[in-house]
Amino acid sequence: MASRTVALGRVGARGLPGLGWLTLLLGLALLLAAVWNVWNFPLDGVPPARKALSLALIVLGVGAGMYGLAALARRTGGLVPALLAALLTLIAVEGLLRAYGVPPGLIPTPTRVATALYQSRAVLLTDARVTFAQEALLGYLAGVGAGIAVALAAVRFPFLERGALPYAGLFSSIPIVALAPVIVKAFGLEWPSKAIIVAITVFFPVVVNVVRGLQSANPLLLDLMQTYAVTPAAAFRLVRVPSALPFLFNALKIGSTLALIGAIVGEFFGTTGQGLGFRIQIEAGRFNLDIVWAAIVIASVLGIAFYGVLSWLEARFTGWHASRRQPG
Amino acid sequence: MGGNLGPMLIVAVIALLLYWPLMLAVNVGAAQRSLNSGAELGCATAIACATQLRNPVLPAPAQLGNSLRAMSVPPMAPTSVPYNTLVTAGETVVGLLIASALGVGLAVALVASRAFERVTLPWLIASQTVPVIALAPMLAVVLGQYGVQGWLPKALIAAYIAFFPVAVGVAAGLRSPDPMQEDLLTTYRASGWQTFWTLRLPASLPFLFTSLKVAATAALIGSIVAEISTISFSGLGKMLAENSRASDTLALWVIMLYGAGLGIALVAVLGLIERLVTPWRAGQSR
Amino acid sequence: MTAAAPVPALRERGQPAVHLKDLNMVFRGAQGDTVALKDATLDIGQGEFISLIGPSGCGKTTLLRLMADLITPTGGDLLVGGRSPAQARQERAYGYVFQAPALLEWRTVLNNVLLPLDVMAGSANRMPKAARQARAHEMLKLVGLEGFAARYPWQLSGGMQQRVSIARALAFDPGLLLMDEPFGALDEITREHLNGELLRLWQETGKTVVFVTHGISEAVFLSTRVVVMTSRPGKIEGVVDIDLPYPRNVETRESPRFFELATRVRELLRRGHGFDADHQAR
Amino acid sequence: MTAAAPVPALRERGQPAVHLKDLNMVFRGAQGDTVALKDATLDIGQGEFISLIGPSGCGKTTLLRLMADLITPTGGDLLVGGRSPAQARQERAYGYVFQAPALLEWRTVLNNVLLPLDVMAGSANRMPKAARQARAHEMLKLVGLEGFAARYPWQLSGGMQQRVSIARALAFDPGLLLMDEPFGALDEITREHLNGELLRLWQETGKTVVFVTHGISEAVFLSTRVVVMTSRPGKIEGVVDIDLPYPRNVETRESPRFFELATRVRELLRRGHGFDADHQAR
Amino acid sequence: ANVPVKLQLKWFPQAQFAGFFVAQAKGFYKAEGLDVTLLPIGDQSPIQTVATGAADFGTTWITDLLTARQQGLPVVHIAQLFQKSGYTLVALKSSNLTDPKQFAGKRVGVWPSGNEYPAVALLKKYGMTTSLDSTVAKPSVQAVTYPFDPSLVFPDKVDLVSAMTYNEIDQIVGLGYPLDKLKVFNVSDFGINLLEDLMFTTQKTLDSKNFKNSGMSGQEVAARLVRATIKGWNYAVANQKEAVQIVLVNCGNTCKGSGTRSNAAGHQTWQMAEVAKLYKAGQTLKGNAGLLDRATYNANVKLLMDLGILKAVPSAGAVNYSVWEEATGKKAK
């Protein structure tokens, strides 16, 4: 997917910590002041004057912060600008929600979410374990394994490639939500049904990409193998498999995001009482949106980590690939 | 794909042949358990029940055929699946259009400004890993507050889920021209706009369509989820929700088939448009 | 060469078409700096045909890119038609033929040749649409591809693509032509044919040409002077004046003087070459 | 050429290394058939050095691919070392240098050269690992790249990549070398250096070489015979015997006989060429 | 012109809302000068659509209302339609469960999204805990959540399944288990009477002086709505056949039962009869249809606080009796 853009860890040339940092800090200060100004009021009790002041501070703070951030981001690479942007946004949102007295049953403030994250950490971690380690990960591994196996078979037996592969393309455009209820019904409420949903969603992109990858091998290299009169298996190992790796990793990364979403959606259609999807559903019903958001935060942190690990593996195993070369 | 038709048909026939014993096997178990628990199914033995369960694990082809027929006529009745498929298709297409506009705009910004990319890109990736599906209901509530109701919130949620693949794909496409081609336009003293229109945009079209196909599926998921989780009077999602409450497994299967068909049709249409818009790739091997 | 109003041509100014003085280009990189060009000094007169020849990686392309204002020198003087390269580029004073064809794959052959004319349509050297079309067809004919106007680039062989890119560079009739191994992908006969065409064009229009090649006889046949370069660091090893008479034709190639000059160039090349230079990793 | 037990070499059999009789190759395509090779007849003796020269698209690569059993002729006879091409391929009787480098981008330069040795390690011409390594380094040295063993292909210029692929083809010491424009991407000096090396190798080992090139003087310099081909349909236009004495060296290139032979080849080429053939869309 | 009013139901259209459909079909709302749109909903809470202004009034159950208020949503109870809970837990007779005491160690199927409280309350009353309570390490009962369709879990995956008297019980019958094979535990029989279908709105709507520029105050619109709704309910309960016909017109795909009883008319007739029982109880029997019984309310609050669901007694603003009083002209006692 974002092969060229996912340079999460690179730090560019650093200039002087000048104007950029200064205006950014000013912006943060203004935003903190805006939050502090409306901190300790009941929801419907923010005096209009204070509300107006906070709104003004937020407008100024966001303006200054964005200006500073833009200047900063031109010189600083890596995750720093993005994290600062998140910080800026979160404080501004805190201020806005408090100034307007939005009830936590509608949108919880970031501080409430952070608190919920801390207080419910035990439950949330157990949920995360079920959703991630059992449903998403096992399903993912099964789907990837089956996908690779089928792709190998399709490339080995041209009949399958011509007869079955078009279906894989078609099936991959089926929406999971339409699939989930039927699968939960067929395989029960325990985690395997979710793992199966995940496996199915991951399966198709893997098949399609791996087949494309195995076929992307340079015909000249295959000719070369012919001139060496090697066995088909050796040609496969020496040429086709390495050629397919970049495509495989692409599918693995796409699959990683699909896996978590698949597991969570699957849980909406029935569980035995654990998992992030279950938690989101049950707490949404109790208006504990802070816990709902905390669960979402955990899910996306897991998702990012999963994606990051795959990107790292990709860099390790396909470091030779054109898309990873430094320019020049 | 024309050359694949024969093998595809054979595979389809084999799959159908394999389906029958598989269906019997899984349904016999379920029927047996029901009978054991004392249920009155209107059939004596598990085998006899296997093809006529009201809640089969896998539906018998005849059952599915009957339901398919029953739920498809009259096609334009508000309670029939074809009509609701069209409704969902409309939301999805509008969502996809919004997503394309948003995605292309974002891609242009990402390519134009390194700073913008650094600040937003990690969050765009993160947004992909967030279970957007869990957010959909809340998003609908927030939109409802501003009077955005009916099909529009569904399209917006579809767009929210679908814009990312478009943005990433188009950004890659806008960056895809060979440096030498960029140099060429530099030697012509082409303006930024000229470079954009004559070089970057056409170069990004194949990428755009590849990602639009991914986005179409995502948008379809988005609109179905939105129909399930917001007030809806029609659409596949609404039918899924209703029939799931009514324990109508066969209806779920029928709706799923229509949903699959819609997803496939959307991707096919995009493929068609792609051919029209990128004629230079017509004979090229891809 | 009838259509297209001539560019406010460099040759009218009485200045050298290109002036280099102690020109340096250093690429900074993670694994150390690469000196691509060291203290290059050279004056190219109006209407000259200069060939650059030298081992792979000696800085020929770099020199062309400097003249074209695609990169900026790290030291020394560089004037193109008496102005800075940047200004020369702004005035669209040169046409550039890249080492690879660099065609736009979504444009037909004809539209690729039209590209510079379209891009420049709004500017000083404006041309009505019909004239642009006529001009593009004329250029395609020149390179022997008039039957392929409606094809897409992928339908052409590598050599044919390269010829399209030459037609494109000629289309807007620039006073200075920068050509980077334009005939590298062609077989010898086609190459000789195009050598002849290029020579004719150059004589008729009085353009200045800077021409990169690996072919010694090609360089000798075409040029007024051959500049021989050496690598690591890229330097100008020597300049050979080519005093072959005009018109140059098949006989020219078979003349003893041609042979002599080619040998001179070969000697210079060999001198600065040190085949061994390539043996060590940079 | 010390290491590597020689392949059960073709030259031991006393048969022509390659035998063509009325060989035909027609590619069937959607828009009609392409006659890539028409009635080619030729015998290549053991230990000969044959150059194939001809315009782009005349079937040179096709002919090499037929010999290598990468494609199957649509008519006529073809024997490689007295056997069918398929059998010759099974016996790993030849080494092939492709027109493009065809390196495995995930292997370092050294590992690319080791590839045929690794692949064949299980078979008759087995070599211990250390010997393989030594052999690969030796070949890299031959092409002037011993300092680049640990690099990846993309870190090399096009010419250097081409040299790696030559080293790779030489590594397992086949009796027959099929080389498709191996020196196309190289500058003239490097090219001449490698010409010399190839010639030396050929003389020392008695290999048979079939060599495709666009360079007339290269062909004349290297070969025992030059085969000139024409296009549309691809045919053998004529064969020029090269009776230049050995050892061939710098003086050879400057001898009048060299010049004469080169002119003969050029004439033959021009005869069958018809530059205009390219003007019309196929 | 009539005042446009959007009323959020708490489920898909069915006889559970017969009174509303009847009031609309019979023109009771029109007679009050109201143009009422009835909005269906699926899994989500009606609270959110009303709190955000997507609807003006809504129906929900008491726990939902009180937990929402606790989270700062300013929703207000204005009328109580069902006087008795219809929530049950159902087991197969063959399982030999006769008393909630025996539930320990069993698997209980519950609906998520706040619908689980009656079951939790019943279990708690008998000293049992579930995995729904995040603070409990070793729950004595395993709770299974699923989206409402009993056939997903019953009887394979759970021993007891949640069922509303008016809907899921008939669905279970449709799966092949006639009533005589079922043991139904009505939670209201065990002192758990968490009140269900009620009407509510926001404090802002009640306070508005000029509801949607109608010239009427929010309070007056609320009173007219409640009055017409009660009239509709009284009519529906009295004329059940006709009411079912009116419901069927409104319900598209949603009204069928399941399995062998997958027939809309039959299932809705059952449902109408059952909801009539929930309506005709408590205060309705005393002639005060629509009135929230203070004692029951207080008992509900206490129950929810015991469960730890409510952290404090709701403020008096949670319930507005004056709307009912204005609607009926009676005094709420």
Ligand SMILES: Nc1ncnc2c1ncn2[C@@H]1O[C@H](COP(=O)(O)OP(=O)(O)OP(=O)(O)O)[C@@H](O)[C@H]1O
């Ligand atoms: N962008 C760059 N960054 C770093 N080094 C560069 C860059 N461009 C060129 N070089 C280096 O500068 C030197 C000169 O390169 P240049 O492309 O000018 O060679 P050349 O003479 O054109 O060679 P060739 O005949 O292969 O085209 C080489 O060593 C090359 O590696």
Ligand SMILES: Nc1ncnc2c1ncn2[C@@H]1O[C@H](COP(=O)(O)OP(=O)(O)OP(=O)(O)O)[C@@H](O)[C@H]1O
């Ligand atoms: N696989 C193929 N299918 C169809 N036509 C082909 C195929 N391979 C080659 N041809 C055609 O056969 C003819 C000969 O091609 P070949 O590659 O042998 O030319 P060549 O002499 O090697 O040219 P060059 O000097 O450009 O390498 C050409 O007209 C080419 O278009």
Ligand SMILES: Cc1ncc(C[n+]2csc(CCO)c2C)c(N)n1
């Ligand atoms: C058919 C039908 N099934 C479930 C509900 C949801 N519901 C309404 S009240 C209640 C229990 C809370 O005490 C639940 C779960 C419904 N409305 N209609």
Ligand SMILES: [Mg+2]
């Ligand atoms: Mg160059």
Ligand SMILES: [Mg+2]
């Ligand atoms: Mg060839």
